[in-house]
Amino acid sequence: MSKILMKGNEVIAEAAVKAGCKYFFGYPITPQSELVAYMARRLPEVGGLFLQAESEVAAVNMVYGAAATGKRVMTSSSSPGFSLKQEGISFLVGSELPAFLVNVMRGGPGLGNIMPAQSDYFQITKGGGHGDYFCPVYAPASLQEIVDLTQVAFDTADKYRTPVIMAADGMLGQMMEPVEFFETEAPELPEKTWAATGERGDGGPKVVNSLHLDAGSLYQHNKHLNEKMETMRENEQRFESQFTEDADFVVVAYGTVSRIAMSAVKEARAKGVKVGMIRPITLWPFPQKPFEETRERAKAYIAVEMSAGQMIEDVRLAVNGHAPVEFYGKNGGIVPTSDEILEKILAVAGGDHK
Amino acid sequence: MSMKPVFERTKGLTEAATHYCPGCTHGMIHRLVGEVLDEMNILEDTIGVASVGCSVLAYEYFNVDMVQAAHGRAPAVATGIKRVEPTKFVFTYQGDGDLASIGIAEAIHAAARGENITVIFANNCIYGMTGGQMAPTSLIGQKTATTPFGRDAKVQGSPIRISEMLATLEGATYIERVSAHDVMHLQKAKKAIRKAFEVQKTGGGFSLIEVLSTCPTGWGIDANEALEWIKSDMIPVYPLGVFKDSTKEMK
Ligand SMILES: Cc1ncc(C[n+]2csc(CCOP(=O)(O)OP(=O)(O)O)c2C)c(N)n1
Ligand code: SF4
Numbered sequence: 001m002s003k004i005l006m007k008g009n010e011v012i013a014e015a016a017v018k019a020g021c022k023y024f025f026g027y028p029i030t031p032q033s034e035l036v037a038y039m040a041r042r043l044p045e046v047g048g049l050f051l052q053a054e055s056e057v058a059a060v061n062m063v064y065g066a067a068a069t070g071k072r073v074m075t076s077s078s079s080p081g082f083s084l085k086q087e088g089i090s091f092l093v094g095s096e097l098p099a100f101l102v103n104v105m106r107g108g109p110g111l112g113n114i115m116p117a118q119s120d121y122f123q124i125t126k127g128g129g130h131g132d133y134f135c136p137v138y139a140p141a142s143l144q145e146i147v148d149l150t151q152v153a154f155d156t157a158d159k160y161r162t163p164v165i166m167a168a169d170g171m172l173g174q175m176m177e178p179v180e181f182f183e184t185e186a187p188e189l190p191e192k193t194w195a196a197t198g199e200r201g202d203g204g205p206k207v208v209n210s211l212h213l214d215a216g217s218l219y220q221h222n223k224h225l226n227e228k229m230e231t232m233r234e235n236e237q238r239f240e241s242q243f244t245e246d247a248d249f250v251v252v253a254y255g256t257v258s259r260i261a262m263s264a265v266k267e268a269r270a271k272g273v274k275v276g277m278i279r280p281i282t283l284w285p286f287p288q289k290p291f292e293e294t295r296e297r298a299k300a301y302i303a304v305e306m307s308a309g310q311m312i313e314d315v316r317l318a319v320n321g322h323a324p325v326e327f328y329g330k331n332g333g334i335v336p337t338s339d340e341i342l343e344k345i346l347a348v349a350g351g352d353h354k
Numbered sequence: 355m356s357m358k359p360v361f362e363r364t365k366g367l368t369e370a371a372t373h374y375c376p377g378c379t380h381g382m383i384h385r386l387v388g389e390v391l392d393e394m395n396i397l398e399d400t401i402g403v404a405s406v407g408c409s410v411l412a413y414e415y416f417n418v419d420m421v422q423a424a425h426g427r428a429p430a431v432a433t434g435i436k437r438v439e440p441t442k443f444v445f446t447y448q449g450d451g452d453l454a455s456i457g458i459a460e461a462i463h464a465a466a467r468g469e470n471i472t473v474i475f476a477n478n479c480i481y482g483m484t485g486g487q488m489a490p491t492s493l494i495g496q497k498t499a500t501t502p503f504g505r506d507a508k509v510q511g512s513p514i515r516i517s518e519m520l521a522t523l524e525g526a527t528y529i530e531r532v533s534a535h536d537v538m539h540l541q542k543a544k545k546a547i548r549k550a551f552e553v554q555k556t557g558g559g560f561s562l563i564e565v566l567s568t569c570p571t572g573w574g575i576d577a578n579e580a581l582e583w584i585k586s587d588m589i590p591v592y593p594l595g596v597f598k599d600s601t602k603e604m605k
Pocket of ligand 1 (some may be wrong): 451481
């Protein structure tokens with residue numbers, strides 16, 4: 001297959017179709033509306049279904065219903081709409097239903113604006129809805145990476161019976177880049193014997209449910225969920241490290257802003273600063289290994305975000321007191337420039353690097 | 355009068371003992387639905403959606419695949435199921451707090467889209483599960499935990515008549531209000547439920563059967579008084595009958 005030029009939101013949609021997702025329930029919101037429109041056109045071609053729901057609340061519950069029958073299904077939204085999906089995500093977790101949920105983040109709080117942001121980090125990585133849970137969160141930094149991670153996300157969802165989130169920012173959703181779709185081998189996944197399909201065969205009804213009235217049984221259920229989350233924490237961390245072997249300073253950034261930060265890192269290197277970069281690809285589980293490998297040597301870390309400082313908390317936990325963690329960020333739709341990030345790197349590095 | 359004894363078992367329900375208060379008609383309505391599913395021989399072709407309210411444990415009672423939904427979202431969940439499993443029978447079982455208050459948007463839009471599902475709507479004019487608070491369906495003057503001086507239209511607004519309201523939507527195919535207060539009405543209710551599932555069977559679209567149901571606990575009266583209260587107080591506000599039937603036009 002050759003490369004085609006596409007918009008980020010459309011890449012997410014097409015990658016989902018390629019991953020075998022035939023069902024989409026969603027509600028329009030900028031800056032992810034192209035995704036919804038693409039699905040409306042595309043899914044009928046593959047014998048699937050697109051349905052515009054009356055709200056994000058309804059959309060995520062339609063996803064819940066479709067997922068309960070064992071189908072690959074997704075929804076997408078942007079920040080205010082993603083807030084509305086939280087109850088549904090909590091139910092998906094409780095009922096152990098796989099689903100793919102996309103948040104093309106925009107500026108908040110409130111109606112905020114429609115510009116790119118990473119301000120929903122807390123909401124997507126720390127549970128977000130009620131109850132004790134985490135969902136895997138994938139944060140691609142390029143359109144090609146969207147293609148790869150979408151497949152991974154659907155497979156992870158099925159493997160662990162969990163909702164998974166793809167976190168993009170408005171910039172990634174709107175940008176155009178050439179991408180290539182590869183035929184991937186279908187991984188071995190557990191059969192969905194739990195699905196409520198109405199076709200019992202085995203005599204007993206299937207129940208998809210998150211209610212456990214008895215404290216002991218809810219405790220056991222939560223224990224099971226937590227064990228699953230521990231396994232994911234262990235096995236599903238993804239990241240990319242660059243120039244970290246000899247790094248005195250380490251920039252940490254994800255998504256689009258990591259690309260800008262990377263050019264700042266390269267410029268700083270050219271000026272003789274030994275700076276490297278860690279790019280978390282999964283925001284949950286937050287990658288620990290690259291920090292364990294660098295924190296004995298590094299003099300400081302710099303978290304760069306399009307938020308007022310959210311991921312920095314996970315960076316601090318991963319650095320675990322071995323080095324100071326500095327921050328540079330802009331929000332409200334303002335994207336940090338590479339000059340600004342460079343300036344920050346030089347300021348943290350100290351000395352004369354002109 | 356010759357009638358089938360009311361408490362014969364139906365294959366449509368599991369053997370689990372229901373947890374309803376004495377005199378509560380939720381169990382009766384379950385039974386009617388179970389009988390219809392059994393008589394239509396669709397127990398292994400049906401996916402039910404349990405809502406949040408006293409009937410939340412319906413997933414333990416109906417002898418079919420069941421999905422438990424968030425409060426008010428059952429019609430959206432049912433939509434998701436039906437759209438990906440169009441050959442299956444899909445129904446929701448919802449109370450009036452669930453359907454007429456928090457979930458009214460999902461109910462209206464499922465009806466407007468003409469989703470080919472059946473909604474069993476148990477209207478008992480109160481929030482039973484949470485301890486007898488006002489529902490959007492509570493009657494004017496009705497005393498509840500949150501209207502201790504009686505519902506006042508000026509303060510809490512007026513009862514919502516769901517059947518009449520949804521009947522205005524073109525997407526709705528069959529809507530009938532029935533009552534669970536005596537055997538004769540239960541038989542009528544069963545016929546209505548059967549009709550709704552028949553509509554679904556032919557791909558007819560959205561059907562809703564509103565069943566006036568008791569909540570002696572929430573209403574603070576005994577079981578017999580509760581049956582009487584449906585007759586004396588509820589039916590005048592919620593008249594029984596068919597509010598929408600476009601199956602004839604469809605033929
Ligand atoms: C989001 C949310 N809000 C509130 C509740 C609490 N709650 C549980 S049941 C219920 C009302 C149920 O009343 P109704 O639907 O009339 O059913 P009934 O119990 O009378 O059968 C409420 C408010 C909840 N479970 N979830
Ligand atoms: S509280 Fe009311 S609705 Fe709930 S089980 Fe008791 S009588 Fe029935």
